[in-house]
Amino acid sequence: MTLRQEVAPSGPGSADADQAVVDLEGVTKSFGAVQAVRGVSLRVSPGQVYGVLGPNGAGKTTLLRVLVGLVRADAGTVRVLGRPPADPVALRRVGALIESPAFVPHLSGRVNLRVLARARGLPDAEVVRVLGVVDMEKAADRRVSGYSLGMRQRLGVAAALLGDPSLLILDEPTNGLDPDGMAAMRALIRDLGGRATVLLSSHMLGEIQQVCDRVVVIDKGAVVAEDSVSALLDRAGARNVTVWAKPMDVAEKVLQGSALWSGATRAGGADDPHWRLELDEDGVPALVRALVEAGVEVHEVRRERRSLEQVFFTLTGDHTGGSGK
Numbered sequence: 001m002t003l004r005q006e007v008a009p010s011g012p013g014s015a016d017a018d019q020a021v022v023d024l025e026g027v028t029k030s031f032g033a034v035q036a037v038r039g040v041s042l043r044v045s046p047g048q049v050y051g052v053l054g055p056n057g058a059g060k061t062t063l064l065r066v067l068v069g070l071v072r073a074d075a076g077t078v079r080v081l082g083r084p085p086a087d088p089v090a091l092r093r094v095g096a097l098i099e100s101p102a103f104v105p106h107l108s109g110r111v112n113l114r115v116l117a118r119a120r121g122l123p124d125a126e127v128v129r130v131l132g133v134v135d136m137e138k139a140a141d142r143r144v145s146g147y148s149l150g151m152r153q154r155l156g157v158a159a160a161l162l163g164d165p166s167l168l169i170l171d172e173p174t175n176g177l178d179p180d181g182m183a184a185m186r187a188l189i190r191d192l193g194g195r196a197t198v199l200l201s202s203h204m205l206g207e208i209q210q211v212c213d214r215v216v217v218i219d220k221g222a223v224v225a226e227d228s229v230s231a232l233l234d235r236a237g238a239r240n241v242t243v244w245a246k247p248m249d250v251a252e253k254v255l256q257g258s259a260l261w262s263g264a265t266r267a268g269g270a271d272d273p274h275w276r277l278e279l280d281e282d283g284v285p286a287l288v289r290a291l292v293e294a295g296v297e298v299h300e301v302r303r304e305r306r307s308l309e310q311v312f313f314t315l316t317g318d319h320t321g322g323s324g325k
Ligand SMILES: Nc1ncnc2c1ncn2[C@@H]1O[C@H](COP(=O)(O)OP(=O)(O)OP(=O)(O)O)[C@@H](O)[C@H]1O
Pocket: 031, 034, 035, 036, 054, 055, 056, 057, 058, 059, 060, 061, 062, 063, 203
């Protein structure tokens, strides 16, 4: 579904540098007995590509629907471009792609966009512009019924871009796409991040890691973390550490005989023997000290950043190690 209204080039509803583009405080929404969103607070600053990450059913779509006024929050405050949700002044500067985009299948992509543009008083040149942004000029005159899912999604993004919105809201924009389609959509989103504030939802950790500056992780409707992607990746906790040290047998005794680290396993074969273990964030000095005190030469200690996936599973308590669903 695409949601767009007319464009207001400036004035009320446009975000200045300090004003949050999206500002939520204690937002709650239930459907009967289901608490879809529980006390969510977050701020999206101008120019950010902001991710809403959570497994299926976490409440992502409901949160995005609240922002565009499709769903009314039960409690809390919602401000989009400084205005209440569904305020026409703010909505003019919001482009949204929530759920599957609906187009007339027997019409071309270009004609579909023209219909949407004209309904909002936008010139045909705006259609040409957005087709260019999503790199769909070549396919623009083919019927939408013959489009791949990826092309439909790109056309959906093009529709959301009509009128050059300040805020672009994309609900699971790569859902159902093949790997090429996903890569193209991610590249497009990164590119769009230079033009507008982008708020996108995903249950795909790698996607958020690749595309977003900042992320809120929600689980069962509630925020479990809200941070920059890099800070989230830097979160304290067990980290994978690789150790190169000699002599091997002495090092092995030290590495396998302490409660300060865990999972010390030998790796690398005869030509490059080393150990891999899990260690607390600040545990490296103790590790090196223990080795040196035992007469071991420490050649290298390498810490690996945890993937966002590992952080996510820790935060949400999802240890299926699977899809994050
Ligand atoms: N209109 C509705 N009526 C009843 N329950 C709803 C409605 N919309 C959402 N829910 C419920 O609210 C919860 C959150 O759903 P929501 O679609 O927001 O999650 P999501 O994180 O977007 O999930 P997905 O990734 O599967 O789309 C789910 O339990 C869902 O069944």
